[in-house]
Amino acid sequence: MSIILKRRSFLGSVALAGAAASLSSWHPAHANMWEASLRLPDPAVRILDPAFKTSVNTLSVVERIATGFEWTEGPVWLGEANLLLFSDIRGNRIMKWDETTGETSVFRASSNFSNGNTVDRQGRLLTCECATRRITRTEADGRITVLADGFDGKPFNSPNDIVCTSDGAIWFTDPAFGPNFSEGDLSPVQAARVYRIDPRTRKTEAVLEDVPGPNGLCFSPDEKTLYVIASRHTPHRQIWTYDVSANGTTSSQRVFLDCAEGTADGLRADINGNLWCGWGSGEGLDGVAIFNSQAKQIGHIDLPERCPNVCFGGVHRNQLFMACHTSIYRLTLATQGVPQIG
Secondary structure, X not given: OOOOOOXXXXXXXXXXXXXOOOOOOOOHHHHHOOOOOOOOOOXXXXXXXXXXXXXXXXXXXXXEEEEOOOOEEXXXXXXXHOEEEEEEOOOOEEEEEEOOOOOEEEEEEOOOOEEEEEEOXXXXXXXXXXXXXXXXXXXXXXXXXXXXXXXXXXXXXXXXXXXXXXXXXXXXXXXXXXXXXXXXXXXXXXXXXXXXXXXXXXXXXXXEOOOOOEEEXXXXXXXXXXXXXXXXXXXXXXXXXXXXXXXXXXXXXXXXXXXXXXOOOOEEEEOOOOEEEEEOOOOOOOEEXXXXXXXXXXXXXXXXXXXXXXXXXXXXXXEEEEEOOOEEEEEEEOOOEOOOOO
């Protein structure tokens, strides 16, 4: 099976690694644990505030488009190729799902236990590599360029999530924790921080040093507000916000949301400023929690497993892709995600 991209994109000329690889870690038993709803509107899409009705497509149900993984993260949509890429962290690979064929295959084997992914202004893939403690960019010819691999003379801890703003700056989190790999734990070597790679100087700057366990991050549609998940805050995880100036400096830290019993992980914004947060920690919580810009929960999408991260995709950016423990789910919406930079 060839998995060279057939459509025009920055990866169009790349013979992707693992072209003949099979999904050997898939477990067919997972396919029998969940079924799409036969009812409309889908009862899994819960409207908690009337304002959420304008975001809901009542003719759409939650679909499971791929399954059999060991912990998915970092979904990102490659618009020109109609592809979804995502990390299968413990499987040590990046996967791709082709919307045209509905097939899932290996995009990159031996991915250095990649976690977060996004695209830059040219549509090139940016990746947080946990095992190598670095940020990389995949070039048009398939080469991998290292953009950053440490700060202040020390390696990063375990880069986690990543976003790119319209000025070309790259923002990423580096918490002082990492996943347990088969060859051992990834011990922290420096303080947990949020970093920014300056688009002009290419230098890595420490933007935030006060976030306990910085995890998922995203910007408001106007890029004037930065949201960061404080995953080591006690007694509950919180989402913090910062004002962002034109030169990338941050100020006015405040608590946007206390997650209480829930577990926020990754998040993305829609064009109306609503936050779509990967959520979990048990029945009734697992799935996606949606909050308006005033931190009021307006909706929830119930899933059978914890959801670490989400992204928007599709031709009209109205498809929500939800990366969960073993599976990828999709829901067509009546709203759109903030446009990707690429």
